[in-house]
Amino acid sequence: MTRVKNLDDLRKMRDQLQSKTNLRDKSEKPEDMVQIKVAMATCCIASGSRDTMNFFVDELEKRNIEAIVTQTGCMGYCYAEPTVEVTVPEKEPIIFGNVDTPKADEIIEKYIKGGEMVDGIIPVNYQKID
Amino acid sequence: MTKIKLTIDKKEVKVEQGSTLLEAAKKVGIDIPTLCYMHLDDINVNHKPGGCRVCSVEVEGRRNLAPACATEVADGMVIRTNSVRVLNARRTVLSLILSDHPKDCLSCAKSGNCDLQNMAIRFGIRETPYEGCEISRYKEDFSPSIIRDMDKCIVCRRCETMCNDFQTVGALSAINRGFNSVVAPAFQMDLEHSTCTYCGQCVAVCPTGALTEVDHTNKLIRDLANPNKTVIVQTAPAVRAALGECFDLKPGTLVTGKMTAALRELGFNYVFDTDFAADLTIMEEGTEILNRLSKHLAGDKSVKLPILTSCCPGWVNFFEQQFTDLLDVPSTAKSPQQMFGAIAKTYFADKINVKREDLVVVSIMPCLAKKYECQREEFKVDGNPDVDYSISTRELAALIKRANIDFMSLSDEEFDAPMGESTGAGVIFGTTGGVIEAAVRTAYELHTNKKLPKVDFHELRGMQGIRQATIDFDGFPVNIGIAHGLGHARELLEKIQKGESEFHAIEIMACPGGCIGGGGQPLHHADLSILAKRMEAIYKEDGNKVLRKSHENPSIIKLYEEFLGKPMSEKAHHLLHTNYINRSKKVIYIQ
C-alpha cells in the first residue's frame, strides 16, 4: 500500500505519475512544444517507423524535452521512410527522411536541442499535413 | 434576558429574545390566526411545523411572507399582520385547505368544535373555490376506540407530534407525498394493526373531524329504552372535573351532583361510581405492593421490583406491545373500570337478582383506551363482557343535550349504594400521582398499623412529566416514581430494563396530567391550563370527603366480608386480577 505521508511525498508521487497522463494535457496545446509527426502507413511501419516513434517518445522524455509525438498517415515520401515531420516552436516544420533510431537521436541532439541542421531534410514544395 | 424591540401593525412591542412573532403579537393584543400550531407549555410540546401557513405575516424587507408561529423576533423588525397582501394570502391558503376538505360539516362529529370551521367563519368564507377538483380520498379506519377519517385531515400533524414525540408510540406519521400526504400508520395499516395504544392524545389535539372517538351513544339510548335490561353506570373520577366545560362552566368546576342527577334522568337504573372500584383497586394493588416489597426485601429473587400500577389501559397496551420483557413487572390488579364490571356482574347482580346477560354495565370515561379495554377477551365471561361499553366525557355531554336535559338547572344528587360509595383516595385516581398517593395512604397504615399523621402527600403531586419522592414507611424509605405521558414512562422503563431503577413502586398514566387530560375529555384546544384547573378540582373533591383512605370505605369492607374474603384471596384473584400478554406488533401490509 502506497500511503502518502505528507505534501512532499504527494508532490513526488505526482511528478512520477505525471508521465503516464501528461500526454493528455500536452495534446491540448501542441504549439507550445516540439511536435513530431511520424508517418505510420503500412509501408512506413515496414521500414521501422513504429520503432522510430517509440524512440522519440521515450528519449524525449528521458532527455526532458517537452514534446509531443503523434503519428500520421502516409506523407507520400515512400522512398525515404520512415519519414518524420519536426516542428520546433516558432519555426517552420521540417521533414526528415530515412529516420532510423540513430538518425532520430541525431535530430534530437542536434536539431531540437542545438538548432543545427541535420542531413536528410526533404525540402521541396512540401505542405504541412493535418 | 435580552429584550428585542419590534413594530407590529404600527404598535411597538418589546419581547424576550427567542420569542416568536406570534407570541410578540399576542403581547399587544394581536391575535394572529393559526391552524397547525400547537404549544402545550406544561408538557413541553411545541409543535410549530410551519405547515398550514395561515399565520403568514409580512416582514418588511423580506421577500416572502413569514410564518408568525415559527419566526423569531429580531431587533427593529417591522411586521404587518393584516395588510392586503397578508389577508389575501391567508384567505387563499385557507381556501386551498378547504378545497381539499369535505363540506359535510352538518354531519361531522366535530361540527361546532372544529378549528377549521372556526377559521372559515373567521375569514368569512362564503364560497368554496376550486370547485370540481378532486379531494384526496382515503379509506376510513375503524378501531375499537378511534375512527380515522383521513379525508378530513388537513395535515397539521399535531397528532403525529403527540404520538411520536410525547407518547413515543410511533403509530402515526406522515406518509405519501404531496397532495396525497396523510398521517397514517406505516404502510397505511389500520390502527388496530399498528402500535397504537388508543391513548387518544391524537384525537385530543386534532383540529378537525379526521380523528374522533368511536361513538356508543346510540347503542346506549337503545339499551336504556329496553325494559328487559338493567342498565347501570359507573363514572370515572376525572369526568366530574371536566364535564361542566361542555356546558360552558369554567374549567375546574366540579359537577358530581349534577352529573349523577343527569345520569339518573337519562334512565340508568343505578348510578354508581368508578371511585368505589378505585378504592377496591387500592385494596388489591396496595396489598400486592406490600407483599412484593416484603418478599423482595426478604431476599426472594423471583419477585421483581419496582412494581408498576396498571389502571391505565393506554399504558397497559404500551408495555404489552413495546416492553414485552417487562410483563411481570406491573401489578396484576385490573383497572378500576374492570374491577367494577367484575363485581357488578357477580356480587351486585346476585344482590339485585338480575341475570348477568340482562345487566348492562356502562362506563363513563375520560379515556378512549377504555373502549378497547372492556372489549378484551380476558374481561369476558362466556362472551359477555364485564363492562359492556364505555363512553367518553364528550359523548355523555352530547347525550345529555340530546335528551333535552337542562344540565344547569339540575339539583345535585348522590350516587346509589353500594357501589357508589367512595373515599377521597378513589377520587384522586383521576390525576397524575393520585393512584400512588391513594396506595401509599392505605399501604402505610396496613404496613405500619399506625394512623397516618397527614393524608395529603404534596410531594407526589404536580404536572412535571417525571416525579419522584421517598415516603418514610415508619423507618423504611419507599422510593416512588411517577410518570405521565408514555414518553416519560419509556424513560423509566428503559432504566428498569438496564437494572438502573431505584424505585420500589412507579405510577404511570398515559395521558398528560393523568385521566384529567384523557383522550375522551372535552377538548382543551391546546390550552393546558385547563388541566391544572381540573387537577385542582380533583384534589378539592378529595379534601371534601369525610373518608380519604380506601380501606376505610364501608362498602369495600362489606364487600370483602360478604363476598371476597380478604385482599388477594382466591376469589379476589379470580375476579380482580389479570395477566399480561405479549402483543408486540408485526407489520401487516394491507392494500
Next chain:
Amino acid sequence: MAYKMHLLVCGGTGCQASESAALVENLKKELEEQQLDSFAQVVMTGCFGFCEKGPIVKIIPDNTFYTQVSPENAGVIVSEHVAKGRRVDYLLYKNPEDNTPIAESKNMNFYKKQIRIALRNCGIINPENIEEYIARDGYLALGKVFQELGAENTIQVLKDAGLRGRGGAGFPTAIKWELTRKNEADQKYVVCNADEGDPGAFMDRSILEGDPHAVIEAMAINGYCVGATKGLIYIRAEYPLAIQRLKIALNQARNYGLLGNDILGSGFDFDIELRYGAGAFVCGEETALIHSMEGFRGEPTLKPPYPAQSGYLNKPTNVNNVETLANVPVIINKGPEWFNQIGTEKSKGTKVFALAGKVNNVGLIEVPMGITLREVIFEIGGGIKNNKKFKAVQTGGPSGGCLTEKDLDISIDYENLIAAGSMMGSGGMIVMDEDDCMVDVAKYFLDFTVEESCGKCAPCRIGNKRLYELLDKITKGKGTKQDLEILQNLGGVIKDTSLCGLGQSSPNPVLSTMRNFEDEYHAHVHDHKCPSGVCKSLMTYEIIPDNCVGCTACVRVCPVGAITGNKKEVHLISAELCIKCGACMERCKFDAITVN
C-alpha cells in the same frame, strides 16, 4: 515505459447505455491482437459532455474526437488510426452547417466556448484510478491547505475567488463555511449534496462519475476548514455508477492515506460515508436532505436554525453541492485571482449546464458565467433542431422560468437570470421551439412539482395541485377568463407562503409563461385554440372537400369509425367521435385532411 497513445472512451452513464463498456473491451482486444497493447492504452473516462453524439472516443496525442462509436468500430479504429495513423473519417463529427468532418473537439462549436473547471478531469482521467487524479495535481490542494494555508486563509481564498453555491441559490460558499466554522461543537459534519433532482439534469452525476476524487478532496478541505471530521455524501440510489465510482475512489483514498487518520501528516482525521436517497426532489433542499439522512421523512424545516447551527443529528453541518465542491481544489491550486477573472462581477467562475430540448447539440456543458443564452443555444447548442424557430428556454429546472427571444442576449449569472424572471438553479436548461405549447410546458413542469412536493405545507401541497388542474382545464379548452386571474393570484400566493424553495419557486413556469406568452393563454381560453397544435382537445380534424376524392382510405384507417362517406363521395369526420390520433391525415394521399 509510458504509452505512446491513449484511447479515451467515455464511461458516463449515457455512453455506457450506448455500449461504451463493450467498446472498451473490443478496443483492448483489438490492440492485443494487433500487438499494439504496449503502444496504446484504452482508458475509460468520465463524461465528455457531448452526449448527443455518444459514445465518444478521443485519441491522444492527435486529439481525434470520434463520435457515435459502436463496439464494432473498435477494429477499424485500431487497425487504421492506432496502427497506421489514419483517421477514420466516417466516425468524425460532421459540422451541421456544411457537413464537413471536424477531427478535433477544440474546433467544434460545442466545445469552443466552454471552459472546463468543475469538469476539468471528466473525459481526461480514469475516475477509477487515483493515480491519474494525483498526476493531475490531485490532493495537492488538500496538502496546501494543511501545510501552507490553514483553515482561515483557505476560507479567505474562496471568498476572494467569489465562489457561490452551484446548487441553485448561489449563496457565497465561504460565508457558509465560515458560519459552520464559528459554531463550536464536539462534532460537526460536512455533507455533499448529490441529490440531483431536476428532470434531465446530470451535472453532479457526471462529476461524480468522471472525477470522484475532486469531490472527496474538496470535502476533506471543507471538513478541515469547518472543523468536521466526518463527511457524508447524500446521493440518490438511482445513480449506481456514480455510487460505484465513489466507493472505489473512497477506498483508494483511504489506502493512500488521503482519508482516515492523520491525513498527510497533518494530524487531521477525516472520513466519508455514503448515504443513499430514494430520489425525492425535495431532498435536495438541505434541511430535507438532513432529515432524510437521519432516517426521518424527507421534508424541509424552517430556517433558522440553519444547518450551520443545528444540522445533521443537531450538530453544525455544512452542506455543499457537488459542483461547488468540484471547484474548490482548483481554486486553491490556481489561486483566487485566476478564478475570479472568469465570469461576471457578482458571479465568478463557470457553470455547468445540462443543455436539453430542441437544440442540435444536447449535452453537458461548462461555460463561463456571463456568456449569453444566445451563445449557449445557437453556438454551443448548434441552434434549433430541424431549423425550427426558437421560442423559449427554461432555466433553473422545474422551478425556473421560461425566457424568450428578448432575453437571449442577457449574460448568464445569478442576478441577471432572476431579474429576467427565472433563475440559475442547479443548471437545467431546456430549449423549446415553435412547436411547443407554453401552456402545455407549464403544465408539464407543474406535473413534476405536484409529484415532488413533500406535502408538508398547504400552499405547495394543495396549491400546486390546483394550479395543475387549472392548466389542465385550460389545455382542454375549458378555461375561463376568471381561471387566468385565479392562476395569477394562486401562483403569487404559493410563492409568497410556501415553506421551502420548492414551493417558493414552483409557480415560476406558470407565471413566466403567462407573462411572456399571454397570447397563447388567451388563445386557449378565448378562442379554444392551441396555436402550436399540441393540446389535443383543442384540435379538430377536418376534410377539405375540394381535395377529397372519396378513396375511403381514411375511413378504413380510422380506429374509432369517426369518418363516414362512400366511394367517390366527399368524406366527413365526426368531431365528437374523433380521438385526434392523426392516422387519417397520415394516410391521405391528397392532402384532403387538415387540422385546426
